[in-house]
Amino acid sequence: MSLMHYTRDNMAGLLRGHDINPTHQRIEIAHALFSRQEHLSADQVMAIVNTRHSETSKATVYNTLKLFLEKGLVREVIVDPSKVFFDPNTTPHHHIYEVDSGKLSDIDAEHVHISGLPPLPDNMVTEGIDLIVRVRRKA
């Protein structure tokens, strides 16, 4: 699993497994995210997918990323006020954000413990807990 090598061929199966009809564009977009295992913005996905020659429209990139999100194939990371990052890692984990460079990296949730959170009102459920460590280069 952790040694999985994400080829374009794998992508169709991955998409089907999440109830997503594997079209050419969707395969390319999934491949961009999963072969790199990096946090990418819509713009970056757009650029990657259209490197050779223009293949996929902006509308499709945005629609597809939203679809992936709904189907639980990717996760959204909100750390930069100017753009959303899409994260192919959907296992519970946290993030380190380097504010100067915009570099975003993962912290495994395994050893992190958060205690003392107040109880939620009865009619509420937790959808997720986002922990972001904002760091900066030392002066």
Add this chain to the structure above:
Amino acid sequence: MSLMHYTRDNMAGLLRGHDINPTHQRIEIAHALFSRQEHLSADQVMAIVNTRHSETSKATVYNTLKLFLEKGLVREVIVDPSKVFFDPNTTPHHHIYEVDSGKLSDIDAEHVHISGLPPLPDNMVTEGIDLIVRVRRKA
């Protein structure tokens, strides 16, 4: 301190204490935030400040909020992909974000403990730790 009542008159002193020249517009913007003690977006500040008659330009609202941020008078909360919230509460605390309604509320950091975070590289310093509990109305 916790019972502080923020009048417009107080605002001038508060601003001076943070090395901010208290102008009419700055006082109005500070008053919008501190009298409510709520998380406000730039748009909301703009609307509040210009309720009676138009007094403060968009440029000034954005410039002033950025100035307040730099001077440590307010804090930025990045939780919604479409807008930034400004927080008059600068004491260490965390947030609950209700995804449906967009309602944002505070969690006192006092009793929350976060352990097991990996050590940072030597050349990095933590600027802040943001913990956001994303909640949703039960189905």
Add this chain to the structure above:
DNA sequence: TCAGCAATCTGGACTTTGTCTAATTTCCGG
């Protein structure tokens, strides 16, 4: 085979949030 149909994709107009700039206004200190 192929007409019909639903799903998908597309260019481009549009909206929203935020930034920038050059011109004006406000606020002093001398």
Add this chain to the structure above:
DNA sequence: CCGGAAATTAGACAAAGTCCAGATTGCTGA
């Protein structure tokens, strides 16, 4: 008062994201 620095302003601009109506694609059933 006068001159200059600080602050404010309108409005042009930019970037991220949404929306729509028309074109394409890929089935499916006669």
